[in-house]
Amino acid sequence: MSETTDLRTVDVVVIGGGPVGENVADRAGRDGSEVLVVEAELVGGECSYWACMPSKALLLPGHALAAARRLPGAAAAVTGRVDADAVLARRTQFTHGWDDSSQADWLSSAGIGLLRGSARLAGARRVEVVSADGTTTLVEARRAVVLATGSEPVLPDIDGLPQARAWGSREATSAEHVPARLAVLGGGVVGVELAQAYARLGSEVTLLARSGLLGGYESVAGELLADALREEGVDVRLGSGVERVRRETAGAEEITLTVGGPDGSAELVVDEFLVATGRRPATLGVGLETVGLQDGATLEVDDSGLVAGVDGEWLYAVGDVSGRAPLTHQGKYAARATGDAIVARAVGTLTGDPAPFSPWAASADRLGAPQVVFTDPEVAMVGLTEARARERGLRVRAVDHDLATVAGASLTADDFRGHARMIVDEDRRVVVGVTFVGPGVAELLHSATVAVVGEVPLDRLWHAVPSYPTISEIWLRLLEDYGL
Numbered sequence: 001m002s003e004t005t006d007l008r009t010v011d012v013v014v015i016g017g018g019p020v021g022e023n024v025a026d027r028a029g030r031d032g033s034e035v036l037v038v039e040a041e042l043v044g045g046e047c048s049y050w051a052c053m054p055s056k057a058l059l060l061p062g063h064a065l066a067a068a069r070r071l072p073g074a075a076a077a078v079t080g081r082v083d084a085d086a087v088l089a090r091r092t093q094f095t096h097g098w099d100d101s102s103q104a105d106w107l108s109s110a111g112i113g114l115l116r117g118s119a120r121l122a123g124a125r126r127v128e129v130v131s132a133d134g135t136t137t138l139v140e141a142r143r144a145v146v147l148a149t150g151s152e153p154v155l156p157d158i159d160g161l162p163q164a165r166a167w168g169s170r171e172a173t174s175a176e177h178v179p180a181r182l183a184v185l186g187g188g189v190v191g192v193e194l195a196q197a198y199a200r201l202g203s204e205v206t207l208l209a210r211s212g213l214l215g216g217y218e219s220v221a222g223e224l225l226a227d228a229l230r231e232e233g234v235d236v237r238l239g240s241g242v243e244r245v246r247r248e249t250a251g252a253e254e255i256t257l258t259v260g261g262p263d264g265s266a267e268l269v270v271d272e273f274l275v276a277t278g279r280r281p282a283t284l285g286v287g288l289e290t291v292g293l294q295d296g297a298t299l300e301v302d303d304s305g306l307v308a309g310v311d312g313e314w315l316y317a318v319g320d321v322s323g324r325a326p327l328t329h330q331g332k333y334a335a336r337a338t339g340d341a342i343v344a345r346a347v348g349t350l351t352g353d354p355a356p357f358s359p360w361a362a363s364a365d366r367l368g369a370p371q372v373v374f375t376d377p378e379v380a381m382v383g384l385t386e387a388r389a390r391e392r393g394l395r396v397r398a399v400d401h402d403l404a405t406v407a408g409a410s411l412t413a414d415d416f417r418g419h420a421r422m423i424v425d426e427d428r429r430v431v432v433g434v435t436f437v438g439p440g441v442a443e444l445l446h447s448a449t450v451a452v453v454g455e456v457p458l459d460r461l462w463h464a465v466p467s468y469p470t471i472s473e474i475w476l477r478l479l480e481d482y483g484l
């Protein structure tokens, strides 16, 4: 219930103070203009408190132990298991106990205003903010309004799910205990990362995926990951789904799932059930209907983040809400372009569409965003898969190499298992996609990103010599296999 209405005018309003909103605000205010961020929950967004940071904090101690176990000499010193309480405590340190004061302080130190409350568009260049105390503030933006509201989970239609108090990624990343038995539905990035995190923290984990793991990646990635998860005791059930869920509250609290799979239906009893079946851009309830779009619409944005279908070059959308690569680093990249474009349009250095690869265009999204799945083995990919490249009509050749054969890998671990795949555009002789699978490959990925985004000709890439004995020597092997 509104009590009072305040009126404010600023240059730029950013709705959503996640990593993307923070970065837009920073860049859009660099010419001294007045920028206001509106945040309904915690400044820092999903990534800081319920996604990137806590999920990696849950995973990495288990990976460190596994790495030591693969290294004779070090392995003998590893006699215990992961200390789950210490891991949960360290996770909580990384989320600052779900207190955003340090990030709010950063906004203030950068000269950016913060208004806490839930915001929605209220016509052209206007935003209405309802704060927790019921105060309504109407904010007018002289230059731009930026939607940076992120994404929200998509829940499947399963009998009993709404009553079952299932976990989503928020509950799984902020949990205070490790369930003895955990079922995970969804073989995407969230599903595989959190399945392995909890398995290594001591849960008995069943991972239910309706097809293979990590659809959208090269298939070798999902295959190697499924093998690794099974070897460490995760019950990976491919071609499976959940037909019915019931949380029993009499006696010991547990959840009974009716799991359908290739061999028919069977019951599975667990202590927690994590649903990780994807996310969608958070465009519902943000007032799109007040500016001529539909509530909940899928937004179409150009490379500077400008939303199509709205006149006057004032409404932008960046990050997960824009429907482009839903990754923190790629959202922040787009945010830098949008923030700079807002300033450039205001001062007249940018008119019309931004040129590709100018400071105002997130052009690299079109080549394929780099992404890492932080499981063990890690999966690191940039650019196009072979299938995606062929769909785009490119004449490509895939080059595969067993990552275990390079000296750096064999030094890192006995029985190192991994794979590298490079996709070459035969007409332009440039690399358009790379996938690495194996322990520690995340740190290799940026070399691939430079090759793909830089469109480095293969004959020049040949002269980028990897150090011996590092895992980067895989580049030499891939280029030799190609025929150089």
Ligand SMILES: Cc1cc2nc3c(=O)[nH]c(=O)nc-3n(C[C@H](O)[C@H](O)[C@H](O)COP(=O)(O)OP(=O)(O)OC[C@H]3O[C@@H](n4cnc5c(N)ncnc54)[C@H](O)[C@@H]3O)c2cc1C
Residues within 6 Å of the ligand: 015, 016, 017, 018, 019, 020, 021, 038, 039, 040, 041, 042, 043, 044, 045, 046, 047, 048, 050, 051, 052, 053, 055, 056, 117, 118, 119, 120, 148, 149, 150, 151, 169, 173, 190, 282, 285, 286, 318, 319, 320, 321, 325, 326, 327, 328, 329, 330, 331
């Ligand atoms: C479990 C998990 C792990 C992940 N791990 C990684 C990873 O390792 N690396 C990676 O790159 N990406 C990862 N991601 C993806 C990453 O979290 C997102 O891409 C990133 O958070 C997007 O940033 P954003 O600022 O667009 O949105 P968000 O981080 O979602 O921030 C949006 C903000 O807007 C606020 N907001 C929404 N609506 C309103 C409103 N109406 N009024 C006011 N405020 C509002 C929200 O409260 C929120 O703070 C992960 C995602 C999940 C779910």
Ligand SMILES: NC(=O)c1ccc[n+]([C@@H]2O[C@H](COP(=O)([O-])OP(=O)(O)OC[C@H]3O[C@@H](n4cnc5c(N)ncnc54)[C@H](O)[C@@H]3O)[C@@H](O)[C@H]2O)c1
Residues within 6 Å of the ligand: 156, 157, 185, 186, 187, 188, 189, 190, 191, 193, 209, 210, 211, 214, 215, 240, 241, 242, 276, 277, 278, 279, 325, 326, 327, 371, 372, 373, 374
């Ligand atoms: N390390 C990282 O960078 C990282 C980590 C986690 C999440 N993310 C980001 O968050 C986004 C969301 O991740 P996500 O894993 O929730 O989504 P996702 O789209 O990656 O995976 C969802 C999975 O759920 C399955 N699924 C969908 N509906 C289903 C149903 N009814 N029954 C069974 N399975 C079903 C899909 O087949 C898919 O495998 C990702 O796109 C990614 O960009 C990134």
